[in-house]
Amino acid sequence: MAYTRDIDHGYAWVALLAVFSIQFIIGIMTYSTGVINVAIMEEVEGDITKTSWIGSTLFGTYTLLGPIAGIVQQRFGARLTAMTGGLLMLLGMSIASFCPTVVGLLFTYGFVAGVGVGLGANVIGVIPGQYFRKRRPAAYGICMTGCGAGLFVGGPLCQYLLHHYNLHGTLLLMGGIGFNLCVAGALLRPVNPVTHCQTEDEPEQEVLKTFQTDDTVGMSQTVEKSFRVENEFHMRHMQATDSSEEQPQVTTQYDGMESLSETRHIRKTTFFNWPLFCKTFHVFRQFPFVMYSSSMLLWSLGEAAWIFHLPNYAENKGRSPAEAARLLTAMGAGSMFSRVFAGIAASDSNIDAVLLQVGLAGLAGTVSFLFAVGSSSYMSQLFFSYFYATYSQGINTLIGPIIINLLGLPHVAVAYGIVCFFCGIGHLLGPPITSTLYKRSGKYEYTYIFAGACLVLGSISTALTTIRRRNKSTQEI
Structure with missing residues (x-):
């Protein structure tokens, strides 16, 4: 990978804007599944366990296919990958608008659209690392804020569309929103493999720098x-x-x-x-990367359960659908703050991104435990939703910088996909597991106790990654 004149300035900001837009669209698509699930229960199927598989399939597909998306991006580039994702999202959601069964929605809304989301999500994890060097963590923070903005807008927007166009019209319009991935992806021009590099510390006649593995x-x-x-x-x-x-x-x-x-x-x-394919997947020989992937699996289990069942929980407590959607808006506000803050904090050389994730995951788990026992009023639900997102959503910003620190930039595309694969397992299993807990107990509080336990265990797993890295550094000294 060679550094070009677009690194940290110039066209890098255009690429960052494009990736922010992709993340914004993906945020709307993914974090509106809880609101859409309520509509599916009303118009298609009343069994919460069956309908929860639709949204979890969308989450799980786009993350489980992360390694494949990484290979596709390495072969065809970010532009074609993102545009293909937009086409698949349009196709999946458009066909889903005509499906009257859970099985049909599972394949179209869950799988086809999920593949499109997965292709776009892998682009998000790679482009900031290619276009930014000095400001890389901050760039990831700005990029990931797009998903927080999607969470902020997605709930009320989806509720508005459902009110005016019912479920089938909403799915069709959501497909049109996802199709805008093609517009944003068209702005992602390839980074030149060999070009001149000029920084403030180098003369104008400095020869090009090429870093090769x-x-x-x-x-x-x-x-x-x-x-x-x-x-x-x-x-x-x-x-x-x-x-x-x-x-x-x-x-x-x-x-x-x-x-x-x-x-x-x-x-x-x-x-x-x-x-090259075999050597790329040798990243599993790196114990810190394996532990980090495990921590992301646990984090995604708790995250998926928390967000997916929040609208159901609020309506079960007697809140209207509009009030339930506003809880997602509160989460969006906390998410945007958290993602930017995490990016700025990780830019400081004195702050270890891994230790920062340990603290954020632990605090998010604590908030989840408190939510299970102290969220009887609507104001307390808004309060806990905001602070949960403030701690949990910053972890999304840290994924890219941590992977680059563990493995290096040349392997970030596939490694990011592998981490997404582990997140996909959690997103796929989290909603059905907690739906089963609710059906057997009749209480949504167990959902948030389960989520808190997963988040705390994820924090411990991330801490083990840091301990192993310190032991390795001590042995080298």
């Missing part, structure tokens, strides 16, 4: 070999033209076919590099 060196050697074969073919063609007219055609044709076949073989090997 072992994998990129191997790729460069392969490309150089293909160029060498093509040049050799052209040289033989010129020599054959200047030689006698006795055997010019035979020699040139034979050599040209042999060289072109070798060139085609080289290009086929660069289409999918199996050794």
Whole structure:
């Protein structure tokens, strides 16, 4: 990866605006599932356990397919990946608007649209790391604020659409909103692989800087070999033209076919590099990365249960659908503050992003426990919703910087997808597990006790990552 003139300034801010827009759209799509689930229970199926699988499938699909989305982005680039995601979101939600069954909604709204969301989400985790170096954590914070803004807008917007256009019209309009991913994705122009680099500490005539890993060196050697074969073919063609007219055609044709076949073989090997694929997934040999992935699994279990059942919980306490949607707005306000604050804090070299996540997850778990025992009034529900998001949502900002610190920038695309995969397991299982708890107990309070326990365990798992890293540093000294 070479640093270009767009790093930290210039077109980097356009790319950041595009990624912010993608995150905003994804926030609307994902965090409105709880409101839509209430409408599905009223118009399609009344069983909360069955309907909860629809929203959890959307969450789970876009995160479980993270590794595949990472490979797609590495192969085809961020622009095509994001635009494909927008098309899939339009397709899935449009077909879902005509589905009268839970199974149909599960496949269209849950799976097809979920794949589109997953492609867009992986772009979010990679682009700020490519375009920003000095301001990278702050860039991730600004980018992730888009999801908080989507959470802030998504609940009331979805409730408004349901009131005026019912469930089927709302799904169709949500597909149109998701289609705007194509517009934002079109702004993500590729980062030039080799270009001149100029910083404040370097003279204008400074030569370019290129940072290559072992994998990129191997790729460069392969490309150089293909160029060498093509040049050799052209040289033989010129020599054959200047030689006698006795055997010019035979020699040139034979050599040209042999060289072109070798060139085609080289290009086929660069289409999918199996050794590079295997080496990329060797990140699982890194114990800190495994522990961090486990912590994100636990965090997503609690997060999915908390957000998905919040509208149901509020209506179960006697609140109107509009009041229940306003709880998501309160969460959106806390989420935007948390994501920006986490990005600014992680930019400080004296603050370890891993330790910051330990504190945020632990505090979010504590708030969840308090919510289960002290949220009888509507004002207390607004209060706890705001402060829960203030602590929990900042973790989204820290994912990218922590992965880069653990593994380095060359592996961030696939590693971010792997972390999303672990989050997907939690998002897929969280709502059904807590729905089962509610059906057996008749109390939503157990949902938030379960969420708090998962968040606290996730904080402990993140802390173990830090301990292992410190032990490794001590051994190296």
